[in-house]
Amino acid sequence: MTFDQFLQYILSGITSGSVYALTAVGFTLVFSATQIINFAQGQMVMLGGMMGITLHEAGLPLWACFIGAVAVVAIVSVGMEEIAIRPLLRKGVLTQIIATVGASFIFETAAMLIWGRDAKPLPPFTGETPIAIGRATVVPQTLWVVGLSIVVVVALTIFYRKSLYGTAIRGCAVNPEAARLQGISYRRVVVFTFALTGAVAAAAGVMIAPISFMGYANGTMLGLKGFAAATLGGLGNPVGAVLGGFLLGIVEALGVGVVSAGYKDAIAFVILLLVLFLRPAGLMGAKVVNRQ
Amino acid sequence: MNRATAAKGGTRAPSRSAGGPAAFARRHAGYLVFAVLVMTIPAYLSNMYYLSVLSFAATRFMMAVGISLLLGQAGQISLGQSAFVGIGAYGSAILTTKLGFDPGVALVVSAILAAAIAGLVGIPTLKLKGYYLAMATLGINEIVYILLVQLKPLTNGTDGLTGIPGLHIGGLDLSGPRAYHLVAWGVALLMFRFALNLTDSRVGRSLRALHRSEPAAESLGIDYSYRKVQVFMIAAVFASIAGSFDAYHVQFISPESFTITFSIILVTGVIIGGLRSLWGAVWGTIVIVILPEILKRVNEDFTNLVFGVLLIGIMVLSGSKRFDLWGQLKGVWPRRRGGLPGPGAGVEREE
Numbered sequence: 001m002t003f004d005q006f007l008q009y010i011l012s013g014i015t016s017g018s019v020y021a022l023t024a025v026g027f028t029l030v031f032s033a034t035q036i037i038n039f040a041q042g043q044m045v046m047l048g049g050m051m052g053i054t055l056h057e058a059g060l061p062l063w064a065c066f067i068g069a070v071a072v073v074a075i076v077s078v079g080m081e082e083i084a085i086r087p088l089l090r091k092g093v094l095t096q097i098i099a100t101v102g103a104s105f106i107f108e109t110a111a112m113l114i115w116g117r118d119a120k121p122l123p124p125f126t127g128e129t130p131i132a133i134g135r136a137t138v139v140p141q142t143l144w145v146v147g148l149s150i151v152v153v154v155a156l157t158i159f160y161r162k163s164l165y166g167t168a169i170r171g172c173a174v175n176p177e178a179a180r181l182q183g184i185s186y187r188r189v190v191v192f193t194f195a196l197t198g199a200v201a202a203a204a205g206v207m208i209a210p211i212s213f214m215g216y217a218n219g220t221m222l223g224l225k226g227f228a229a230a231t232l233g234g235l236g237n238p239v240g241a242v243l244g245g246f247l248l249g250i251v252e253a254l255g256v257g258v259v260s261a262g263y264k265d266a267i268a269f270v271i272l273l274l275v276l277f278l279r280p281a282g283l284m285g286a287k288v289v290n291r292q
Numbered sequence: 293m294n295r296a297t298a299a300k301g302g303t304r305a306p307s308r309s310a311g312g313p314a315a316f317a318r319r320h321a322g323y324l325v326f327a328v329l330v331m332t333i334p335a336y337l338s339n340m341y342y343l344s345v346l347s348f349a350a351t352r353f354m355m356a357v358g359i360s361l362l363l364g365q366a367g368q369i370s371l372g373q374s375a376f377v378g379i380g381a382y383g384s385a386i387l388t389t390k391l392g393f394d395p396g397v398a399l400v401v402s403a404i405l406a407a408a409i410a411g412l413v414g415i416p417t418l419k420l421k422g423y424y425l426a427m428a429t430l431g432i433n434e435i436v437y438i439l440l441v442q443l444k445p446l447t448n449g450t451d452g453l454t455g456i457p458g459l460h461i462g463g464l465d466l467s468g469p470r471a472y473h474l475v476a477w478g479v480a481l482l483m484f485r486f487a488l489n490l491t492d493s494r495v496g497r498s499l500r501a502l503h504r505s506e507p508a509a510e511s512l513g514i515d516y517s518y519r520k521v522q523v524f525m526i527a528a529v530f531a532s533i534a535g536s537f538d539a540y541h542v543q544f545i546s547p548e549s550f551t552i553t554f555s556i557i558l559v560t561g562v563i564i565g566g567l568r569s570l571w572g573a574v575w576g577t578i579v580i581v582i583l584p585e586i587l588k589r590v591n592e593d594f595t596n597l598v599f600g601v602l603l604i605g606i607m608v609l610s611g612s613k614r615f616d617l618w619g620q621l622k623g624v625w626p627r628r629r630g631g632l633p634g635p636g637a638g639v640e641r642e643e
Contacts, residue, residue, distance in 0.1 A: 276417055
C-alpha cells in the first residue's frame with residue numbers, strides 16, 4: 001500500500017466513520033436516558049435516507065429534503081417510543097430487546113413495501129467535481145458528511161452541557177428518581193430523547209445516501225456498526241461514541257485495503273468481539289457519563 | 293421432596309425419592325405420550341406431503357428446544373440462531389459432497405464447529421447484560437450469511453449446493469420418507485429428553501436459583517456466565533444438528549434459508565409457545581411451522597411486518613390480564629428494581 005492509497009483509505013474511513021459516529025451517538029442518547037439499547041437505531045438511519053430520496057423525487061430542493069427527512073423520522077421515533085418503549089420502561093432487558101427488534105422489523109418491511117427492493121441514490125449536495133487533498137481525491141459530498149457530522153456533534157454537546165434542558169436530561173441519566181424529585185418530567189425527557197435520536201439518525205441517513213446509496217435492507221448493518229462503535233468508545237459515553245465511530249470507519253477502510261471489500265462488513269463485528277473480550281467498558285469507560 | 297414443595301417450586305422439580313414403574317410412568321407420562329404420538333405417525337399417515345411437513349417439524353422442534361433452553365432457562369436471547377442452523381447445513385453438505393464424509397460424522401463435526409463459534413461469541417458477551425449477546429448473535433447471523441454468499445469455491449454462492457446425499461449410516465439407507473421421519477424425530481426426542489433432564493439437573497437448578505437472586509446464587513458458588521455459555525453452546529449444537537438433518541432431507545441448500553428473518557421467526561414461535569417450561573417448545577414448533585405457511589398464502593412480503601407487530605404486541609400486552617405471557621416470563625429474568633410488585637399490578641386487576 002502506497003502512502004497515497006493509505007491517505008485515500010483514511011479519507012473514505014473518515015466518511016463512513018461519520019455515519020457510524022452519528023449512529024453510535026443515537027444509541028448513546030437513548031441508552032443514557034432509558035438504559036435501553038434500541039435495536040431499531042440502524043433502521044432509523046435507513047428511513048432518513050429513504051425519506052430524503054422520496055422528497056427529492058417529489059421535486060423538493062436538497063436542503064428541504066434534509067429538513068423534511070429529519071422531521072419525519074423524529075416523529076416516527078416518537079411514535080415508536082409511545083407504542084413500544086413507554087409500556088416497557090420498567091420491564092426487563094429481554095422484553096425491551098424483543099420489542100425494539102420488532103420495531104426494526106416493522107421499519108424494514110414498511111420501507112420495502114413503500115420503496116421497493118432496490119437501493120437508490122440521492123444526488124450530492126454540491127456537485128461531483130472531485131477535490132484533491134494531497135494526491136488523494138475526495139468528492140465534495142465527503143466534506144458535507146464530515147462537516148455536518150461535526151456540526152451535529154458540537155451542537156449536541158453544547159445543548160447537553162450548557163442548556164437547562166440538557167442539564168435536566170443529564171440529571172435523568174444519572175438518577176431518574178432524584179431528577180423527578182427536582183420536578184423534571186422523566187416522560188418528557190424520554191420523548192424528547194427519542195425525537196432527537198430520530199433526527200440525528202435521519203441526518204446521517206440523508207448525508208450518506210449520495211455516497212453509498214440507500215435501500216431497505218441497509219439498516220441492520222448500520223445499526224450493528226453503530227453499536228460496535230458505541231461499545232468501542234464506551235457504551236453510554238457520547239464522546240466515546242464519536243471517537244469509536246471514526247476509529248471503526250478508519251480501521252474498516254484500511255481493512256478493505258488489506259483484505260478484500262467482500263469482507264468489509266465482518267471487520268466491525270470482529271472489532272466488537274475483540275472489545276468485549278479485552279475491554280468491555282470500551283476506550284473511554286462507561287462510567288464517565290455519570291460524572292459529567 | 294413431597295408434592296407440596298414440588299408444586300411450590302412452580303417448575304418441574306425433581307422428585308428423586310419417588311420410585312417404582314408407576315411413579316416413573318406418572319412422572320414421564322407427558323413425554324411418553326408425546327414420543328409415542330410422533331413416532332407412530334408414519335404407521336397411519338399415508339399422505340406423503342403431510343408426512344414430509346411433519347418431518348420438517350422435527351428439525352424445527354430441535355431448534356425450538358434449544359432456543360427455549362436459552363430464552364426460558366438462561367434468560368438470554370439469540371437473534372442469530374439460523375446462523376448455527378446454516379453452519380450445520382453447510383458443514384454437512386460440504387463435508388459429504390466435497391470430502392466424502394459419512395453423513396453422521398459430518399453432522400458431528402459441524403455441531404462441534406457450531407459449539408466452538410458459540411463459545412467464542414458467548415464467553416465475552418454472556419458476562420455482560422443481555423443486549424450484548426443479542427447484538428453479537430445478530431452480527432454472527434449477518435457474517436455467516438455474507439460468508440455463505442462470498443466463499444464461492446466452498447458454498448457456490450447464492451446458487452447454493454446441490455447433490456447432498458440422503459441420510460444413511462454405512463450402507464443402511466435412511467432417506468425414505470418414513471425412515472427419515474423416524475430417525476429425525478428419534479433424535480429430536482432424545483434432544484428434548486436431554487434438555488428436560490438438564491432443567492432438572494444441577495445446571496437447571498442453578499439457572500433457576502439465579503432467576504430468584506443473582507447475588508445470592510453467586511455467593512453459593514454458582515458461576516453465572518459459565519452456566520449461560522454452556523446453555524448457549526447447547527442451543528447452537530441443537531440448531532446445527534437440525535441444519536444437518538434439513539440438508540440431508542432436502543438435499544439442496546442455499547443462503548436464503550439462513551437469514552435473520554428465520555432467526556426471528558424461531559424466537560417469536562418459542563415466545564408464543566410459552567417460556568415457563570420446555571414444553572412451550574412443542575407449541576412453539578407448531579407456530580414456527582404453520583405461521584409462515586399461512587403468511588405465504590396471503591402475502592409473503594408482509595411476513596416480517598406481522599412478526600414485528602406480534603413481537604411488540606406480545607411484549608406490551610403481556611403485562612395485562614389477557615396475556616399470561618408476562619406472568620410466565622416474570623420469573624425468568626431478574627428485574628432491575630427488585631421483586632416488589634410494580635404499581636401497575638393492582639391497577640390491571642381492576643380493568
